[in-house]
Amino acid sequence: MTTEALAVNPSVLREEVKKKYRDVACNPHGEHHFHTGRPLTRRLGYDQAVVGAMPDVAVESFAGVANPFVLRALARGEMVVDAGSGAGFDSFIAAHQVGVEGRVIGVDMLAEMLEKSRDSAKRMGLGNVEFRQGILEEMPVEDGWADVVISNGVINLCADKKRVFGELWRALRPGGWLQFGDIASGKPVPESAKANIDLWTA
Amino acid sequence: MIRETGFVDIRVSAPYDTFGEARGEKSARRFEVYGYTFIARKPG
Numbered sequence: 001m002t003t004e005a006l007a008v009n010p011s012v013l014r015e016e017v018k019k020k021y022r023d024v025a026c027n028p029h030g031e032h033h034f035h036t037g038r039p040l041t042r043r044l045g046y047d048q049a050v051v052g053a054m055p056d057v058a059v060e061s062f063a064g065v066a067n068p069f070v071l072r073a074l075a076r077g078e079m080v081v082d083a084g085s086g087a088g089f090d091s092f093i094a095a096h097q098v099g100v101e102g103r104v105i106g107v108d109m110l111a112e113m114l115e116k117s118r119d120s121a122k123r124m125g126l127g128n129v130e131f132r133q134g135i136l137e138e139m140p141v142e143d144g145w146a147d148v149v150i151s152n153g154v155i156n157l158c159a160d161k162k163r164v165f166g167e168l169w170r171a172l173r174p175g176g177w178l179q180f181g182d183i184a185s186g187k188p189v190p191e192s193a194k195a196n197i198d199l200w201t202a
Numbered sequence: 203m204i205r206e207t208g209f210v211d212i213r214v215s216a217p218y219d220t221f222g223e224a225r226g227e228k229s230a231r232r233f234e235v236y237g238y239t240f241i242a243r244k245p246g
Contacts, residue, residue, distance in 0.1 A: 033226030044218055044237070065220045065237035071213055072241055153237075165207040175246030178209060179239065183220065186234030 007194040010159035025112040028060040058120035061087035064152035066181025077101035078147040084154025088117030095129045106131040136164045144173040151180035209242035
């Protein structure tokens with residue numbers, strides 16, 4: 001798929017997304033159009049015994065749209081990529097499920113989110129999680145490394161979804177699982193709305 | 203698009219009212235936007 005065939009320019013959209021989620025990282029309790037933090041984890045059915053043990057800083061910037069673990073819990077020892085890991089919340093849930101025998105690589109493009117996720121991992125003493133800077137269209141993960149790729153509310157923010165799904169495929173080993181949360185609309189979105197960059201992040 | 207990429211065994215969860223009572227609720231309702239969990243497998 002070429003850039004010309006896409007509804008919006010991927011680079012322009014990426015900069016708008018960065019602006020929005022930089023604010024979520026630095027100002028998690030500010031006025032956002034979506035829920036964040038612990039109330040959102042309850043709304044999406046996360047195990048509150050696990051969430052409750054996490055420090056506020058590891059949860060407050062969570063802005064997912066569903067629960068990637070609800071249809072299949074991760075198995076101990078699995079290797080996991082969290083595509084668009086944000087402040088690391090789903091990566092920490094994954095680290096809990098795979099245990100010390102497993103490993104989690106979170107990939108995010110925002111320096112502010114990476115700093116926050118690395119600080120939280122250190123604070124929780126998680127040695128099986130690392131965070132790398134990158135975009136979903138070009139993840140810094142070797143071919144076939146992952147048993148599971150998770151993601152939450154990020155694919156919908158990418159203009160070139162065909163390229164993103166190709167990249168998620170590349171990172172997975174044969175037989176591996178893709179489990180992700182995302183939004184879908186029940187009504188057709190007009191072309192004029194699709195081309196409006198403000199509506200992608202509003 | 204998940205199927206087009208080559209994934210199999212695709213399943214989708216019940217919807218989550220992700221934006222209910224949030225500032226974006228009105229826009230979400232307009233286009234019936236909900237959150238879903240998707241799962242799929244890369245053939246072995």
